[in-house]
Amino acid sequence: MIRLEKRPQPSKAWIVFTPVVAVLLTMIAGGILFAALGKNPFEAIRTIFWDPLFNEQFKAFSRPQLLVKAGPLILIAIGLSLGFRAGIWNIGAEGQYILGAICGAGVGLAFYPSESAWIFPLMVMAGALGGWAWAMIPAILKTYFNTNEILVSLLLVYVAEQLLASMALGLLRNPEGGGFPGSRNLGQIDALSNPELITGTGMHWGVVAAFIAVIFAYILLNRHMLGYQIRLTGESPRAARFAGVKPKLLVIFCLGTSGALAGLAGFFEVSGPAGQISIDFNSGYGFTAIIVAFLGRLHPVGILLAGLLMALTYIGGELAQFMLGLPAAAIQAFQGMLLFFLLAVDVLSNYRIRIGHGSEKTGAA
Amino acid sequence: MDLSAINPLILIASLMVAATPILLAALGELVVEKAGVLNLGVEGMMITGAICGFAVAVETQNPLLGFIGAAIGGALLSLLFGVLTQYLLSNQVATGLALTLFGLGLSAMIGQSYSGVTPPPTSKVDLGALADIPVIGRILLQHDLMVYFSLALVVAVWAFLKFTRAGLILRAVGESHDAAHALGYKVVRVRLLAIMFGGACAGLGGAYLSLIRVPQWTEGMTAGAGWIALAIVVFASWKPMRVLLGAYLFGGVTVLQLNLQAAGLDVPVQVLSMSPYLITILVLVIMSSGKGRASQNAPAALAKSFHASS
Numbered sequence: 001m002i003r004l005e006k007r008p009q010p011s012k013a014w015i016v017f018t019p020v021v022a023v024l025l026t027m028i029a030g031g032i033l034f035a036a037l038g039k040n041p042f043e044a045i046r047t048i049f050w051d052p053l054f055n056e057q058f059k060a061f062s063r064p065q066l067l068v069k070a071g072p073l074i075l076i077a078i079g080l081s082l083g084f085r086a087g088i089w090n091i092g093a094e095g096q097y098i099l100g101a102i103c104g105a106g107v108g109l110a111f112y113p114s115e116s117a118w119i120f121p122l123m124v125m126a127g128a129l130g131g132w133a134w135a136m137i138p139a140i141l142k143t144y145f146n147t148n149e150i151l152v153s154l155l156l157v158y159v160a161e162q163l164l165a166s167m168a169l170g171l172l173r174n175p176e177g178g179g180f181p182g183s184r185n186l187g188q189i190d191a192l193s194n195p196e197l198i199t200g201t202g203m204h205w206g207v208v209a210a211f212i213a214v215i216f217a218y219i220l221l222n223r224h225m226l227g228y229q230i231r232l233t234g235e236s237p238r239a240a241r242f243a244g245v246k247p248k249l250l251v252i253f254c255l256g257t258s259g260a261l262a263g264l265a266g267f268f269e270v271s272g273p274a275g276q277i278s279i280d281f282n283s284g285y286g287f288t289a290i291i292v293a294f295l296g297r298l299h300p301v302g303i304l305l306a307g308l309l310m311a312l313t314y315i316g317g318e319l320a321q322f323m324l325g326l327p328a329a330a331i332q333a334f335q336g337m338l339l340f341f342l343l344a345v346d347v348l349s350n351y352r353i354r355i356g357h358g359s360e361k362t363g364a365a
Numbered sequence: 366m367d368l369s370a371i372n373p374l375i376l377i378a379s380l381m382v383a384a385t386p387i388l389l390a391a392l393g394e395l396v397v398e399k400a401g402v403l404n405l406g407v408e409g410m411m412i413t414g415a416i417c418g419f420a421v422a423v424e425t426q427n428p429l430l431g432f433i434g435a436a437i438g439g440a441l442l443s444l445l446f447g448v449l450t451q452y453l454l455s456n457q458v459a460t461g462l463a464l465t466l467f468g469l470g471l472s473a474m475i476g477q478s479y480s481g482v483t484p485p486p487t488s489k490v491d492l493g494a495l496a497d498i499p500v501i502g503r504i505l506l507q508h509d510l511m512v513y514f515s516l517a518l519v520v521a522v523w524a525f526l527k528f529t530r531a532g533l534i535l536r537a538v539g540e541s542h543d544a545a546h547a548l549g550y551k552v553v554r555v556r557l558l559a560i561m562f563g564g565a566c567a568g569l570g571g572a573y574l575s576l577i578r579v580p581q582w583t584e585g586m587t588a589g590a591g592w593i594a595l596a597i598v599v600f601a602s603w604k605p606m607r608v609l610l611g612a613y614l615f616g617g618v619t620v621l622q623l624n625l626q627a628a629g630l631d632v633p634v635q636v637l638s639m640s641p642y643l644i645t646i647l648v649l650v651i652m653s654s655g656k657g658r659a660s661q662n663a664p665a666a667l668a669k670s671f672h673a674s675s
Contacts, residue, residue, distance in 0.1 A: 004454070004672065006672065037474075091462060141646075141649075141650055144654070145650045145653055145654035146653045146654055147646075147649050147650045147653045147654070148599060148649065148653065150405065150458070151592060151595055151596045151599070151646075151649060152646050152649065154589075154592050155589065155592060155593070155596070155642045155645055155646050156642070156646070157589075158588065158589045158639065158642045159639045159642050159643060162636075162638050162639040163635065163639070165635050166633055166635035166636070169635075287466060288466075290462055290466070291463075291466065294459060327473075327474055327477055328473075329470050329471075329472075329473030329474035329476075329477065329584070330470075330474050331470075332466075332469065332473060332474075333467060333470030333471045333473075333474050334470070335466070335470065336463060336466040336468075336469070336470045336471070337467060339459075339462075339463040339466065339467070340445065340449065340460075340463050340467060343449055343453070343455035343456065343459055343460050343463060344449055344453050344455065346453075347453040347454055347455065350454070351454070351672075
């Protein structure tokens with residue numbers, strides 16, 4: 001019979017290798033799914049993973065999109081990964097992303113039509129602050145009232161969506177927009193816009209921020225006391241308390257940081273690719289970033305790669321929608337599947353599989 | 366604004382309808398958590414149940430078969446969670462989230478050809494002259510079968526956990542899986558059954574939304590109901606009767622805010638729409654702090670993986 005035997009230490013090789021296995025398994029299962037929808041599975045997989053980067057016809061459009069989509073995903077996932085490592089579950093990044101966008105855009109529009117160069121940095125700060133403040137709600141409720149941060153952070157997403165709607169219809173509505181919902185287009189106002197920095201790359205300030213976040217997270221986790229405390233808390237909360245870790249401070253730091261980064265991502269999105277505050281401004285980056293964080297093994301470099309891969313599935317998914325008529329929801333299911341396979345294959349990094357008789361004890365099988 | 370347009374009898378009757386999906390899902394999750402498993406995929410299972418039930422009901426033109434299909438769909442999806450967390454020992458929080466993300470995508474995919482379709486109507490239970498009793502008749506005796514089913518399920522779950530041997534084993538598994546294992550109980554099997562029951566209940570709750578309450582299929586139509594069900598389990602301190610109270614309280618808030626919107630109360634619509642979520646958070650805060658800390662009632666082995674040889 002098949003038996004699982006716990007490894008004394010998680011296998012280093014498998015930790016690196018499991019995401020690759022998970023991606024391959026997802027491609028196979030996704031192929032079956034696409035075949036069930038009546039599409040050629042090989043063509044579908046090629047359209048999603050290959051054509052956006054290498055097809056002569058599409059690469060000019062698709063390649064820059066890679067960074068545009070990966071930027072917010074990486075930025076949010078880096079923040080989430082800090083908390084996930086310590087067992088602090090912020091799953092409401094979508095709400096913090098919305099608040100970051102509202103606050104950043106709100107500050108910028110308040111100064112309209114000033115063209116001062118100080119406005120953009122101010123907007124960046126407002127965006128981060130908005131996301132931070134929204135994440136502080138579950139953080140403070142958790143530390144002072146012992147309320148479950150998973151539920152509160154998630155429920156606040158729905159509150160944030162209503163707030164977004166009310167902003168798009170009320171306070172931030174474009175006074176010259178003929179009564180249509182949605183704010184002024186930030187992309188058309190030089191002082192407020194977050195333009196493509198190098199033409200044809202998709203690189204904007206949000207992508208720069210994502211790369212900086214990756215570097216800082218790496219230093220934090222590997223070279224800094226706080227990062228050590230985060231890792232220790234995740235691996236053994238009891239040992240962490242003996243080592244003098246203050247759990248409440250850690251909750252506030254992890255939720256605050258992830259909120260601020262999600263807020264930044266929201267702000268850079270609204271001032272760049274999206275352009276305006278609209279009712280349906282948020283597109284689920286906050287949730288997909290959870291998959292990115294896990295796929296990247298909660299490691300900054302891993303998250304960088306996972307973010308790029310996940311961005312590819314977005315772009316490839318759109319392409320497959322356009323070329324093959326693959327439903328948009330199929331890509332969403334495909335991304336969810338990826339997380340499933342990753343969690344399933346993860347057993348290999350923590351356990352050895354033993355086949356045949358060993359001891360008398362029955363394993364988990 | 367015209368508050369007199371709000372009829373309290375109809376309000377109470379419709380709060381029962383509004384509460385039923387959450388009641389069903391929360392009851393299922395209560396049993397799952399009592400067995401020591403935290404399944405955060407309620408939202409995903411609900412929406413999958415919503416579309417499975419809808420599709421089956423539309424294809425067969427039989428709402429009852431729809432509900433059965435929803436229960437099976439929800440249970441199958443939860444089985445995925447069960448295999449991952451029980452056999453492959455994955456993190457329950459992460460796997461539950463995966464279930465929700467996957468369920469939302471899967472349901473949207475299945476549901477493509479069903480938007481705008483009208484499901485077959487579910488008939489009300491005909492209680493004859495009883496339904497005409499003033500006040501009580503209007504509030505309690507003019508509902509569809511699922512409302513009564515959900516109430517019966519509350520009693521059944523309560524009695525199962527309190528009085529039966531199987532219920533005792535389930536609670537033992539949830540309090541200390543090592544002790545239960547040492548006594549010879551099949552921890553993994555008990556938990557898998559509990560997870561599937563939870564999935565079936567969430568599926569039924571979802572189908573109630575798509576077949577009776579709305580009744581239509583739209584993408585993402587559960588709109589957080591699954592998460593509110595999870596919150597209600599905490600609110601209820603893992604007690605079935607309090608789940609009923611929590612669900613009806615929430616149903617009341619939902620219906621009241623909808624009525625106030627219709628009555629044209631001088632408050633922005635968005636503020637009213639966000640009120641159910643805010644009130645849920647508020648209730649969570651009250652329940653989890655102070656002397657009567659609900660968290661002390663939580664099953665001791667909640668969200669811990671069980672591996673026999675460790």
